[in-house]
Amino acid sequence: MQSIGHFINGQHIAGDGRTQPVYNPATGEAEKVVALASSEIVGQAIAAAQAAFPLWRDTPPLKRAQVMFRYKQLLEAHAEEICRLITDEHGKVLDDAMGELVRGIEVVEYACGAPELLKGEHSKNVGPGIDSWSEFQPLGVVAGITPFNFPVMVPMWMFPLALVCGNTFILKPSERDPSAGLRIAELLQEAGLPDGVFNLVNGDREAVECLLHDSRVQAVSFVGSTLVAETIYRAGTAAGKRVQALGGAKNHAVVMPDADLDNAVNALMGAAYGSCGERCMAISVVVCVGDTVADQVVAKLADQLTHLKVRPGAEEGSEMGPLVTQVHLQKVRGYVDRGVEEGAQLVVDGRALQVAGYEKGFFLGGCLFDHVTPSMSIYREEIFGPVLCVVRADDLQKAMELIDDHEYGNGTCIFTRDGEAARYFSDHIKVGMVGVNVPLPVPVAYHSFGGWKRSLFGDLYAYGPDAVRFYTRRKTITQRWPSGALREGTRFSFPTL
Ligand code: NAD
Secondary structure (H helix, E strand, O other), rough: OOEOOEEEOEEEOOOOOEEEEEOOOOEEEEEEEEEEEEEEEEEEHHHHHHHHHHHHOOOOHHHHHHHHHHHHHHHHHHHHHHHHHHHHHHHOOHHHHHHHHHHHHHHHHHHHHHHHHHHOEEEEEEEEEEEEEEEEEEEEEEEEOOOOOOOOHHHHHHHHHHHOOOOEEEEOOOOOHHHHHHHHHHHHHOOOOOOOEEEEOOOOHHHHHHHHHHOOOEEEEEEOOHHHHHHHHHHHHHOOOEEEEEEOOOEEEEEEHHHHHHHHHHHHHHHHHHHHHHOOOOEEEEEEOOHHHHHHHHHHHHHHHHHOOOOOOOOOOOOOOOOOHHHHHHHHHHHHHHHOOOOEEEEEEOOOOOOOOOOOOOOOOOOEEOOOOOOOHHHHOOOOEEEEEEEEEEEEHHHHHHHHOOEOOOOEEEEEEOOOHHHHHHHOOOOOOOEEEOOOOOOOOOOOOOEEEEEEEOOEEEEEHHHHHHHHHEEEEEEEOHHHHHOOOOOOOOOOO
């Protein structure tokens, strides 16, 4: 059985103890094992990153960007291979894996602009013969801890920018689908990144705790579930580190009575059931304004669900693959059971789905609940599966109150033809990323990604301009070259012009 280890200082390192099986979710078979790093292994990675920092810090931004130009080409040349690795371990369909890779490559492209991004700010003559400028210096060794649902894109939200800013990096990817992360680490080396500048340790909580408590690690970027995000934010900041921790979500879409309903339902199908609902921007609640809209939306969704092709992600024509693991499948099924017990109307029940030839796979058919209320656990909690809840609201104000009252605030969207309603919604809603007739408003690489409320702990968002600020420290230098009249006399008052 293939064993997946670590990548430290430009070399593959075998595991030294604990391991965990890695499943192909379509077959339900454990096809590989992944090493779970001990504190010694994590220590080796930190030492390598620390040793590589001085040289990399002083490498001109243009040279760092040139590595990223080569990296982009390599990622594109190996795209199909990377996507197959994603699908084999995550389960998502191949073109969805390609979508994730392409969005990750866009961050690499943004990072290619490093010389421009790091230019700093300059002011001449802030005083007689005095110039002042702010520059943005790297932090040192920084770490990224990432979830299973985007094994390539989420790491690429982090390391391309951390690296071009002059930091060295340690990635701790999800132990559930580690192969694609390892492959993109190898390609970084092929692109010319010096050894030790990027290191990857596979592992679980033990590895994360080592990264959090080691004083050589200056900053931590985390993406995952909310409880872990909050714990990491608290522990990391208590240890004096800069931390950004992106957490879970429960994204609502509002459908207004004037919306183009067929367009909205098509969009909702992809946003709710794409990637088997395992996206932090997935729409998991539809708030229909008025019963007439609700009845129509539910009927149209139910009809489309009967045609949804649920098959292995690598199979041609498959629209939705399996869930990531058996444990996760049981968790999601448990929510569907609970929704029924709590009195929601299960309009489409995917629990009985059998995929011919893949009876041991972790498949669940698309599920649709109507008449969901805010007190139900299927409404309050993140399910992270192919389960869509329809809630009915009397008007836009009531729909917005529901969204604002929810503990999560990652993404949301409104389907409408009414510009005034759309503008009011996007202006006032308490959510970090808003779509108007756009179901998955994931910002492009030159903006930044982040939610509000318990979907993000920290101040700065992922990738884009916020990431440049997160991965650098501002230093402001004030300079005078005294000569003649500009020479300093003795004075004891606070300096003014
Ligand atoms: P997870 O929280 O279980 O794991 C995320 C990472 O944290 C993994 O690397 C894992 O090994 C590590 N980890 C898990 N438990 C830990 C613990 N107790 N202590 C320290 N480290 C721990 O998340 P997941 O199941 O892999 O991913 C799904 C979750 O991620 C969902 O909640 C989803 O909404 C969220 N997510 C959020 C975003 C976002 O941008 N806000 C993006 C993608 C995923």
